[in-house]
Amino acid sequence: MHILLYDTTLRDGTQREGLSLSCEDKLKITRELDTMGVPYIEGGWPGSNPKDAEFFRQVQDEPLKQARIAAFGSTRHAGACCADDTNIRALVEAQTPVVTLVGKSWTLHVEKVLETTLDENLAMIADSVAYFKSLDKEVVYDAEHFFDGYRANPAYALATLEAAAGAGADFLVLCDTNGGSLPDWVSRVVQAVKSYLSMPGRRLPHLGIHTHNDGALAVANALAAVQAGCVQVQGTINGYGERCGNMDLIPLIANLQIKLGYQCVQPDQLRRLTEVSNYVAAIANLNLDPHAAYVGRSAFAHKGGIHVAAIAKVEESYQHIDPTIVGNQKRVVVSELSGRGNVRMRADELGMQLNGKEQVVLQRIKDLESRGFQFEAAEGSFEMLVRRSAADYVPAFELLDFTVIIEKRGDNRIYSQATTRVRVCADVIHTAADGDGPVNALDSAIRKALLPYYPQLSEVKLVDYKVRIIDAHRGTAATPRVLIESARGDERWSTIGASYNIIEASWQALWDSLELPLLRDREKVAQM
Numbered sequence: 001m002h003i004l005l006y007d008t009t010l011r012d013g014t015q016r017e018g019l020s021l022s023c024e025d026k027l028k029i030t031r032e033l034d035t036m037g038v039p040y041i042e043g044g045w046p047g048s049n050p051k052d053a054e055f056f057r058q059v060q061d062e063p064l065k066q067a068r069i070a071a072f073g074s075t076r077h078a079g080a081c082c083a084d085d086t087n088i089r090a091l092v093e094a095q096t097p098v099v100t101l102v103g104k105s106w107t108l109h110v111e112k113v114l115e116t117t118l119d120e121n122l123a124m125i126a127d128s129v130a131y132f133k134s135l136d137k138e139v140v141y142d143a144e145h146f147f148d149g150y151r152a153n154p155a156y157a158l159a160t161l162e163a164a165a166g167a168g169a170d171f172l173v174l175c176d177t178n179g180g181s182l183p184d185w186v187s188r189v190v191q192a193v194k195s196y197l198s199m200p201g202r203r204l205p206h207l208g209i210h211t212h213n214d215g216a217l218a219v220a221n222a223l224a225a226v227q228a229g230c231v232q233v234q235g236t237i238n239g240y241g242e243r244c245g246n247m248d249l250i251p252l253i254a255n256l257q258i259k260l261g262y263q264c265v266q267p268d269q270l271r272r273l274t275e276v277s278n279y280v281a282a283i284a285n286l287n288l289d290p291h292a293a294y295v296g297r298s299a300f301a302h303k304g305g306i307h308v309a310a311i312a313k314v315e316e317s318y319q320h321i322d323p324t325i326v327g328n329q330k331r332v333v334v335s336e337l338s339g340r341g342n343v344r345m346r347a348d349e350l351g352m353q354l355n356g357k358e359q360v361v362l363q364r365i366k367d368l369e370s371r372g373f374q375f376e377a378a379e380g381s382f383e384m385l386v387r388r389s390a391a392d393y394v395p396a397f398e399l400l401d402f403t404v405i406i407e408k409r410g411d412n413r414i415y416s417q418a419t420t421r422v423r424v425c426a427d428v429i430h431t432a433a434d435g436d437g438p439v440n441a442l443d444s445a446i447r448k449a450l451l452p453y454y455p456q457l458s459e460v461k462l463v464d465y466k467v468r469i470i471d472a473h474r475g476t477a478a479t480p481r482v483l484i485e486s487a488r489g490d491e492r493w494s495t496i497g498a499s500y501n502i503i504e505a506s507w508q509a510l511w512d513s514l515e516l517p518l519l520r521d522r523e524k525v526a527q528m
């Protein structure tokens with residue numbers, strides 16, 4: 001059976017605190033969702049801000065493969081007529097094939113928030129739906145607070161749906177707007193709606209579900225609704241949304257398709273799930289939770305030595321699905337909990353030969369982790385450790401020593417200067433540089449020494465720098481751990497340092513981050 005996905009990342013998703021998308025961002029996400037096979041994309045609320053209105057203008061020129069764009073807005077105002085209503089006019093001007101109208105199902109909202117009568121609310125729903133049907137639009141009716149409204153007054157909540165259905169709505173979407181429902185309740189209410197609207201003299205359009213995650217049940221509730229008969233599911237990529245978020249389409253798609261046998265997208269589109277999740281996170285400027293189900297970096301990461309030994313024999317022994325179905329991959333994490341198997345498999349994944357050095361590398365990892373390093377988060381440093389253990393390892397450079405001076409002067413400004421000595425082949429280079437802070441000054445001094453020998457380092461960017469305190473109870477004497485993330489084009493690697501001195505920890509992480517791309521380059525040249 002086919003389930004119709006309805007994405008509202010661009011509207012409900014942007015209500016997440018701290019998330020803001022430009023018009024260009026919204027167009028990029030639209031193209032990605034279209035390629036992913038999402039049939040409905042809600043672009044925004046054209047009456048609410050000029051950016052959304054601009055999106056609806058520009059999206060008309062997009063050559064979309066299959067997706068239909070929806071504009072979202074509320075039913076007409078109380079006592080108004082549709083043709084003159086500002087909400088309705090903005091929706092008309094958006095010129096979308098689909099119009100999604102939100103209306104009230106809960107008597108509390110009608111009487112206390114809208115401050116109108118129950119009858120007028122029914123008229124507002126029916127008039128607004130009929131108006132857009134007369135304009136030949138596909139109309140999705142979102143029944144706001146339906147599950148709470150049904151609990152408070154089931155007869156009235158059902159009457160609002162009957163009004164929308166009678167006026168010709170193509171979909172009735174039951175919304176758990178406050179996100180507090182449980183799956184069993186959702187299932188019972190969907191069944192009640194179905195039997196009510198199936199009675200003679202009434203009309204039953206397709207049903208849809210829109211849930212929020214306030215009880216951490218948005219996906220579970222949507223699955224329950226589908227199993228009870230809903231065919232449209234509304235949600236956002238990565239569950240972005242207000243408060244605790246919207247229903248996350250990513251695990252929903254995977255669960256529906258892999259576990260329950262429903263059809264949402266094509267298998268090759270399903271393989272893009274991990275990519276889409278990461279792509280949208282990158283545009284939203286948010287880090288994707290590494291532990292996100294199905295698509296997180298750690299979703300199929302194995303750390304315990306026993307687990308790793310088992311998956312080396314039978315891959316599914318510790319995995320609920322084959323990760324490649326959703327475009328993710330199995331990963332072996334190397335840490336002090338590892339056995340030799342972890343080290344061997346991780347090195348294999350990197351395409352590196354250990355030549356019997358597993359035990360040496362493992363011992364080195366355990367020593368360093370006892371001093372505060374943590375290799376599971378620093379695969380670049382793990383790779384350096386393997387490379388340095390090779391018999392034919394020749395360092396690209398060596399960092400010999402450094403001095404860092406930090407001065408707070410009378411003008412209240414802080415000055416940082418670093419000097420360093422670096423060896424490249426037989427040369428020892430002495431450089432100095434200023435920086436915004438001590439680590440920045442050190443980074444600049446090291447690069448200044450290396451660039452004449454390795455001009456390709458100008459493309460290596462430091463994209464993230466994090467400090468974590470390991471033994472916080474020791475206060476300012478605690479050991480900091482420094483993690484550096486570096487990038488060159490699409491290539492990314494993370495490296496680590498740990499020392500009681502934060503500058504030394506940074507120096508260690510910088511060393512690995514700069515030597516790694518040089519060794520990779522050298523290997524590529526050797527293979528040519």
Ligand SMILES: [Zn+2]
Nearest residue numbers: 012177210212
């Ligand atoms: Zn919502």
